[in-house]
Amino acid sequence: MASVEIRDVRKAYGSTAVIHGVNVDIKDGEFVVLVGPSGCGKSTLLRMIAGLENITGGQILIGDRVVNDVPPKERDIAMVFQNYALYPHMTVYDNMGFSLRLRKADKAEIESRVARAADILGLKPLLDRYPRQLSGGQRQRVAMGRAIVRDPQVFLFDEPLSNLDAKLRVAMRTEIKELHQRLKTTTVYVTHDQVEAMTMADKIVVMHDGIVEQVGAPLELYDRPDNMFVAGFIGSPAMNFLRGKLGSENGKPVFRSDAGLALPIAKAPSASDGRPIVLGVRPEHLTAAGEGASVDVVVVEPMGSETQIVAKTGDQELICLFRDRVMPNPGDTIKIACNPNLVHLFDPDSGKTIAA
Amino acid sequence: MTDAAIASTATGRSTWERVTSHRDWMGFWFMTPAALILIMFLAYPLGLGVWLSFTDAKIGKAGSFVGIENYEWLSDDTVFWGAVFFTLGYTIIASIIKFGLGLYVALLLNKNLPFKALLRSIVLIPYIVPTVLSAIAFWWIFDSQFSIISWSLTKMGLIDHNINFLGDPWNARLCLIAVNIWRGVPFVAITLLAGLQTVSPSLYEAATIDGASRWQNFRFVTYPLLTPIIAVVMTFSVLFTFTDFQLIWAMTRGGPVNSTHLMATLSFQRAIVGGSLGEGAAISTAMIPFLLAAIGFSWFGLQKRKWQQGGDND
Numbered sequence: 152m153a154s155v156e157i158r159d160v161r162k163a164y165g166s167t168a169v170i171h172g173v174n175v176d177i178k179d180g181e182f183v184v185l186v187g188p189s190g191c192g193k194s195t196l197l198r199m200i201a202g203l204e205n206i207t208g209g210q211i212l213i214g215d216r217v218v219n220d221v222p223p224k225e226r227d228i229a230m231v232f233q234n235y236a237l238y239p240h241m242t243v244y245d246n247m248g249f250s251l252r253l254r255k256a257d258k259a260e261i262e263s264r265v266a267r268a269a270d271i272l273g274l275k276p277l278l279d280r281y282p283r284q285l286s287g288g289q290r291q292r293v294a295m296g297r298a299i300v301r302d303p304q305v306f307l308f309d310e311p312l313s314n315l316d317a318k319l320r321v322a323m324r325t326e327i328k329e330l331h332q333r334l335k336t337t338t339v340y341v342t343h344d345q346v347e348a349m350t351m352a353d354k355i356v357v358m359h360d361g362i363v364e365q366v367g368a369p370l371e372l373y374d375r376p377d378n379m380f381v382a383g384f385i386g387s388p389a390m391n392f393l394r395g396k397l398g399s400e401n402g403k404p405v406f407r408s409d410a411g412l413a414l415p416i417a418k419a420p421s422a423s424d425g426r427p428i429v430l431g432v433r434p435e436h437l438t439a440a441g442e443g444a445s446v447d448v449v450v451v452e453p454m455g456s457e458t459q460i461v462a463k464t465g466d467q468e469l470i471c472l473f474r475d476r477v478m479p480n481p482g483d484t485i486k487i488a489c490n491p492n493l494v495h496l497f498d499p500d501s502g503k504t505i506a507a
Numbered sequence: 508m509t510d511a512a513i514a515s516t517a518t519g520r521s522t523w524e525r526v527t528s529h530r531d532w533m534g535f536w537f538m539t540p541a542a543l544i545l546i547m548f549l550a551y552p553l554g555l556g557v558w559l560s561f562t563d564a565k566i567g568k569a570g571s572f573v574g575i576e577n578y579e580w581l582s583d584d585t586v587f588w589g590a591v592f593f594t595l596g597y598t599i600i601a602s603i604i605k606f607g608l609g610l611y612v613a614l615l616l617n618k619n620l621p622f623k624a625l626l627r628s629i630v631l632i633p634y635i636v637p638t639v640l641s642a643i644a645f646w647w648i649f650d651s652q653f654s655i656i657s658w659s660l661t662k663m664g665l666i667d668h669n670i671n672f673l674g675d676p677w678n679a680r681l682c683l684i685a686v687n688i689w690r691g692v693p694f695v696a697i698t699l700l701a702g703l704q705t706v707s708p709s710l711y712e713a714a715t716i717d718g719a720s721r722w723q724n725f726r727f728v729t730y731p732l733l734t735p736i737i738a739v740v741m742t743f744s745v746l747f748t749f750t751d752f753q754l755i756w757a758m759t760r761g762g763p764v765n766s767t768h769l770m771a772t773l774s775f776q777r778a779i780v781g782g783s784l785g786e787g788a789a790i791s792t793a794m795i796p797f798l799l800a801a802i803g804f805s806w807f808g809l810q811k812r813k814w815q816q817g818g819d820n821d
Contacts, residue, residue, distance in 0.1 A: 236709040
């Protein structure tokens with residue numbers, strides 16, 4: 152096991168820069184998820200750690216060693232690919248033992264290490280099968296088995312669950328997390344799915360357009376996003392953003408949206424009356440209330456455990472997630488309230504969080 | 508009442524109606540055009556050829572059955588045996604080299620080269636030029652007086668007199684094999700290139716991370732995944748080479764002194780040029796066992812490998 156350090160790493164294809172100086176520290180044994188929308192550079196960063204892409208600038212360290220010019224096979228890493236990349240002409244056993252065979256390990260060693268990995272992943276009955284004869288989840292597990300057999304310093308996962316159906320994805324998510332808790336190998340995991348990131352990570356790195364927007368523990372990102380991008384990306388359904396101005400009412404700070412919706416806030420930056428601002432509030436932090444701000448219901452989506460309501464205030468849409476079973480009809484006007492401590496204020500120009 | 512009604516309609520149908528509307532007959536009708544074409548243009552000429560080989564037919568004279576006399580005659584004919592051995596050598600040497608070069612070119616073309624599409628089309632040129640045309644070009648290249656090869660080597664001071672390319676039996680054989688290779692490489696290369704492009708790049712990445720060198724990438728990933736297509740392309744390559752005719756006929760007509768006859772050219776020479784249809788047919792018929800052997804051999808290679816077959820969960 153080893154730590155991974157990414158120091159001011161840059162990547163450019165010709166004159167097109169895709170990663171602009173990224174710094175991430177990954178501690179020994181940590182499970183780090185790189186998350187971001189497609190095209191943000193997260194897969195490229197992972198492939199640079201693996202050695203499949205050249206590093207244009209900066210340094211990547213695995214353990215204490217700078218690996219910029221170390222070929223992939225000497226980096227002591229294992230990677231699980233999105234399409235699994237299983238060798239179709241080899242049995243599960245041979246797929247898992249291939250790296251050892253290349254290292255000229257003796258047969259007994261290959262056998263014991265493959266058996267151990269197969270045991271961990273429940274692949275014992277499938278060792279003689281070919282990849283074609285396996286289901287998606289089984290292939291996924293073989294791909295992980297191939298990584299485990301090598302007992303590497305670092306596991307790299309490149310969107311490993313995106314080819315699975317929704318149900319299996321949830322099951323494999325748990326399985327990967329369990330596996331990490333058991334093996335405690337440093338893991339870098341790339342996904343575009345923030346739910347995967349939230350549920351699995353010790354630490355999340357949110358990337359966007361080739362830069363790191365924020366690094367932190369899942370709940371830290373959820374509770375204290377640095378900027379509007381992170382606030383909108385983490386959490387599902389996404390945070391509501393309302394444009395408006397700060398004001399005060401009876402000496403208490405209040406937010407007034409452009410459409411006239413008024414919401415009380417706990418603290419406002421001093422001397423800020425009339426300042427344009429973006430207010431962020433998560434759908435789950437809005438409650439149906441006897442009195443409060445009025446909004447018009449557009450769509451009601453009951454899900455049993457909760458009810459999602461798309462409402463409108465002026466021309467802005469607002470998504471509310473109610474725990475209670477309220478069932479208004481489309482077109483109704485309902486009153487909503489929110490905990491003033493759970494709203495976020497952003498600067499409309501920079502998108503940065505305003506500390507109150 | 509109902510039974511009676513059905514019986515009456517059944518008997519009421521004419522044979523013609525049944526033949527034109529019954530399921531089994533319909534299948535038969537659909538098959539007929541294809542079957543007729545195959546019988547007329549493949550089965551009948553083949554059968555006729557085999558039959559002629561047992562007769563003493565000449566051009567202008569319907570022959571009579573002579574048993575295996577033609578074959579007995581051929582078994583003592585050194586020119587025939589020369590053609591058999593040259594055909595085998597020609598096929599084996601040319602096929603092996605075509606495979607090697609074709610695979611090499613395919614691997615080169617599969618890389619990210621500049622002007623990739625252009626290079627790929629250029630590689631196809633030898634294959635699309637009509638055989639006779641390229642044969643005539645090579646005829647000039649190998650000309651005893653005006654050969655550009657002899658000229659260049661002389662200019663470089665490597666030789667002091669022209670090489671007798673097509674006038675010397677061994678030189679002529681090697682030249683023909685070289686031209687056949689030149690013509691055949693594009694077919695092998697482009698087909699294998701198509702096969703290479705079906706191999707997912709992530710397999711190479713996975714193998715690289717697993718510790719495979721470039722050679723091991725080829726040995727353990729590329730080659731095994733390519734074997735099904737190699738079997739197909741080499742079967743065709745062997746069959747085409749074994750039955751080659753145009754190239755030889757355009758360049759040497761089997762000469763000098765019958766040293767470059769393939770079985771196909773010798774058969775044509777005896778049957779059409781020489782008029783001995785029976786003997787020519789016997790030479791052609793003698794090719795059949797070799798071709799069957801080649802097909803039989805590749806049949807094993809063409810069988811689906813275990814890893815290509817789907818399982819219960821597929």
